[in-house]
Amino acid sequence: xxxxxxxxxxxxxxxxxxxxxxxxxxxxxxxxxxxxxxxxxxxxxxxxxxxxxxxxxxxxxxxxxxxxxxxxxxxxxxxxxxxxxxxxxxxxxxxxxxxxxxxxxxxxxxxxxxxxxxxxxxxxxxxxxxxxxxxxxxxxxxxxxxxxxxxxxxxxxxxxxxxxxxxxxxxxxxxxxxxxxxxxxxxxxxxxxxxxxxxxxxxxxxxxxxxxxxxxxxxxxxxxxxxxxxxxxxxxxxxxxxxxxxxxxxxxxxxxxxxxxxxxxxxxxxxxxxxxxxxxxxxxxxxxxxxxxx
Amino acid sequence: xxxxxxxxxxxxxxxxxxxxxxxxxxxxxxxxxxxxxxxxxxxxxxxxxxxxxxxxxxxxxxxxxxxxxxxxxxxxxxxxxxxxxxxxxxxxxxxxxxxxxxxxxxxxxxxxxxxxxxxxxxxxxxxxxxxxxxxxxxxxxxxxxxxxxxxxxxxxxxxxxxxxxxxxxxxxxxxxxxxxxxxxxxxxxxxxxxxxxxxxxxxxxxxxxxxxxxxxxxxxxxxxxxxxxxxxxxxxxxxxxxxxxxxxxxxxxxxxxxxxxxxxxxxxxxxxxxxxxxxxxxxxxxxxxxxxxxxxxxxxx
Numbered sequence: 001x002x003x004x005x006x007x008x009x010x011x012x013x014x015x016x017x018x019x020x021x022x023x024x025x026x027x028x029x030x031x032x033x034x035x036x037x038x039x040x041x042x043x044x045x046x047x048x049x050x051x052x053x054x055x056x057x058x059x060x061x062x063x064x065x066x067x068x069x070x071x072x073x074x075x076x077x078x079x080x081x082x083x084x085x086x087x088x089x090x091x092x093x094x095x096x097x098x099x100x101x102x103x104x105x106x107x108x109x110x111x112x113x114x115x116x117x118x119x120x121x122x123x124x125x126x127x128x129x130x131x132x133x134x135x136x137x138x139x140x141x142x143x144x145x146x147x148x149x150x151x152x153x154x155x156x157x158x159x160x161x162x163x164x165x166x167x168x169x170x171x172x173x174x175x176x177x178x179x180x181x182x183x184x185x186x187x188x189x190x191x192x193x194x195x196x197x198x199x200x201x202x203x204x205x206x207x208x209x210x211x212x213x214x215x216x217x218x219x220x221x222x223x224x225x226x227x228x229x230x231x232x233x234x235x236x237x238x239x240x241x242x243x244x245x246x247x248x249x250x251x252x253x254x255x256x257x258x259x260x261x262x263x264x265x266x267x268x269x270x271x272x273x274x275x276x277x278x279x280x281x282x283x284x285x286x287x288x289x290x291x292x293x294x
Numbered sequence: 295x296x297x298x299x300x301x302x303x304x305x306x307x308x309x310x311x312x313x314x315x316x317x318x319x320x321x322x323x324x325x326x327x328x329x330x331x332x333x334x335x336x337x338x339x340x341x342x343x344x345x346x347x348x349x350x351x352x353x354x355x356x357x358x359x360x361x362x363x364x365x366x367x368x369x370x371x372x373x374x375x376x377x378x379x380x381x382x383x384x385x386x387x388x389x390x391x392x393x394x395x396x397x398x399x400x401x402x403x404x405x406x407x408x409x410x411x412x413x414x415x416x417x418x419x420x421x422x423x424x425x426x427x428x429x430x431x432x433x434x435x436x437x438x439x440x441x442x443x444x445x446x447x448x449x450x451x452x453x454x455x456x457x458x459x460x461x462x463x464x465x466x467x468x469x470x471x472x473x474x475x476x477x478x479x480x481x482x483x484x485x486x487x488x489x490x491x492x493x494x495x496x497x498x499x500x501x502x503x504x505x506x507x508x509x510x511x512x513x514x515x516x517x518x519x520x521x522x523x524x525x526x527x528x529x530x531x532x533x534x535x536x537x538x539x540x541x542x543x544x545x546x547x548x549x550x551x552x553x554x555x556x557x558x559x560x561x562x563x564x565x566x567x568x569x570x571x572x573x574x575x576x577x578x579x580x581x582x583x584x585x586x587x588x589x590x591x592x593x594x595x
Contacts, residue, residue: 008394016385100381104440107345107377108398109370291308292347 002118005110009122013088019126022084023133026077030137033073034145037064048154066143067151067167071244073138078178078240082185082210084130089123089189090202093287097294098198106292116284123186128179135175153244160246166256174240177265180272181237185210187276188233191283197294210234233275239268295322296359298448298480299344304353305504306339313339315504317353321482321497326474328495328512329484336504337484338378341452344482345375357448371400374446376454380437384426388417388436391425392443399444408443415439415469431462438469449473451483455490463490470494488589492516500589516589519559523566526553526578533575542566555583 013019037044041064093116096102105115151167153160162170188209192202213234216224229235242265247258259265299321306314314336321327331337342348344355346366355362357369382391392408403411412418415435425433434454441449451470455463471494473479485491491498492512499509508515523545527533534554537546547555558566560582570577 004397008397011390011394012383012386015390099383100379101383103342103345103347103377104375104381104395105398106347107370107373107375108395109367109400110398111367289349291349292342 001110001114002121005114005118006121006125009092009119010125013122013126018091019088022087022130025084026081026130026134027137029077029080030073030134030141033076034069034142037069037072038145062149063152064146065149065151065164066139066146067148067164067171069142069146070139070171071151071153073142074174074178074240077134077138078181078237079214081130081134081178081182083207085123085127085182085185086189086203086206088126089186090193090196090206091199092119092123092190093193093283094196094202095193095199097196097292100294102294103292112288113284116287120187120190120280120283123190124183127182127186131175131179131182135171139171139175151244155245160244160248161254162244162246163254163256166246166254170243173243177240177243177269180269180276181233181240184233184237184272184276184279187279187283191279191286194283194287194290231271233272236268236271239265239272242268295324297321297356298323298358299327299482300354300356301340301344302354302356304340304343304355305351306336306343306348307351313504314343314350314501317501317504317506319499319506319509321480323480324474324478325496326470326481326483326494328491328498329482329501330486330488330491330498331484331501332486335486335501337486337501338452339504340501341375341377341450341482341484344450345373345377346370347377371444372446373448373450374399374441374444375450375452376434376437376441377450377452379430379456380433380440382425382433382436382440385424387422387424388412388428389421391436392440395440396443401444403443411439411443412436414442416465430457431459434458434462434466438466442473447479449479449481451481453484453486455485455487467494488516519561520557521560521582522547523556523558523560523563523580524553524583525556525570525580528576528578530554533570536573536575540569542569 045063093102096105106112148164148167150164151162153162185206189202189206192205193199196202213232217229217232217235242261243259245260246254247260248254297320299319301320302318304314304317305312317336317340329337329340339348343350344357344362346362358372360369362369383394386394389405389408389412392411393403396403396408409418409421412421415438417432417436417439420428420432425436428436434457438451438454441451454466454470458466467490470481470483474481474496483491483495495512497510498512498515500507525533530549530552534546534549537543537554537556542556545556545558547557549555556566563580563582567577567580570580
């Protein structure tokens with residue numbers, strides 16, 4: 001029955017015009033970034049290198065390759081994609097309540113838990129498809145446009161140079177991690193959706209929570225840094241960057257296949273999974289007890 | 295006939311409001327059961343409890359002899375419902391909507407079978423059209439087709455004629471009778487229109503403020519010897535005085551919305567009409583009224 005309802009939910013999601021807004025928005029943003037880098041990429045590289053430009057002996061033309069463009073796109077877009085995920089996940093229950101179809105759904109011989117898990121399953125499929133779309137356009141699109149070379153990752157304290165043969169798996173892992181992060185956002189929007197009678201509320205609430213948490217996490221206030229930031233899911237959503245921080249030898253040569261802090265990535269992954277399960281279970285339990293009055 | 299639905303001491307409270315208060319009733323198999331009450335009487339809350347949309351505060355519900363709480367899925371598999379206005383997926387076609395709900399109901403009919411179901415409610419020609427292009431009546435008919443797609447034994451219709459034109463109302467009436475008499479289904483239908491229920495229902499339950507007022511076979515409940523008669527005339531005050539001063543004064547009830555209401559059996563209407571003619575009263579209309587308000591009035595006087 002789970003598969004039947006999952007297919008029904010996916011059918012409904014992908015027959016809604018609003019679903020394609022997200023795919024369209026991602027395509028437009030990625031193409032705009034790629035075009036901008038194609039036209040003014042060298043200036044962008046010089047801007048990023050800043051004061052390190054004089055000490056860093058590397059050809060900007062080599063830095064400007066498909067991997068770098070994809071890494072740049074991920075840094076720029078992964079902050080905004082939660083909004084696009086909330087657009088669908090926040091609508092899953094509240095949208096049905098608003099349309100008046102929730103009462104018909106719940107009066108069918110399907111348990112409420114099954115209905116909720118299927119709906120959430122559909123939102124997970126949507127997130128995966130959205131990120132696949134993003135991966136195809138940003139990674140393979142950029143490789144087609146800019147070619148491949150070593151990836152230079154610029155950090156506050158310096159940069160890592162990852163050889164081209166050691167990059168692709170890192171992107172795959174980063175996209176997988178981003179999927180986990182966005183599923184966490186989907187579970188938050190989904191849980192909020194249970195308590196609302198129209199989808200605007202949960203969508204706006206999800207975006208507001210993400211913005212507030214991000215601001216708290218980015219404020220350089222010691223109290224927030226110590227007591228709040230480590231526990232916010234938004235902090236751990238950036239865990240994907242860890243795959244691009246590599247270990248180096250004493251001669252400052254990066255070690256192929258290495259990751260600087262595997263423990264931090266695992267911790268972030270577990271925190272995100274924990275939050276996802278918490279939001280999902282809270283949503284399911286609340287829905288099970290909810291009187292359907294819409 | 296065994297009872298299909300048995301409700302005992304059912305109550306539901308929302309904070310300070312008691313929507314349904316110690317309601318008990320039984321629905322015999324194969325009948326059309328009219329569930330009557332004014333707006334806000336607790337009909338929809340009761341129906342939502344029958345369909346497990348709302349958890350009762352107290353009381354028991356048995357359907358098909360099974361506890362609804364313990365055998366929810368088994369019961370709902372054999373129940374079809376239209377709850378208030380039939381809201382459906384507007385961005386999907388009629389065929390997609392009925393197919394989707396059929397699968398949720400646990401059946402997987404072929405396209406041809408679904409088209410037959412749509413044809414039964416006169417929507418086969420619009421099967422491919424999106425529901426957002428449908429009129430209220432068409433949506434209502436599609437809602438009923440969806441309620442019947444898995445061939446349930448019990449059909450629950452909540453205010454099915456609301457917002458329909460006279461032809462639509464007649465069609466629904468015909469369908470309810472067909473479901474009961476030809477297909478031997480039990481139809482539980484709620485309404486605030488007494489006259490409508492009188493035409494289709496075998497049994498009737500009337501509730502007010504969440505409490506049962508009366509329950510039983512329609513024929514025994516609607517007494518033709520005690521009907522509210524509505525008289526419309528030009529000079530309402532003078533005619534009221536005339537009636538009150540005559541032997542018809544015993545039957546006078548009140549003035550309401552520019553009309554005079556009296557209560558007597560329909561057999562006495564011709565005699566009353568003769569009286570009005572003799573008194574040279576200019577009658578605009580004279581007819582029996584079938585409203586719940588009048589029925590409540592007749593029950594309490």
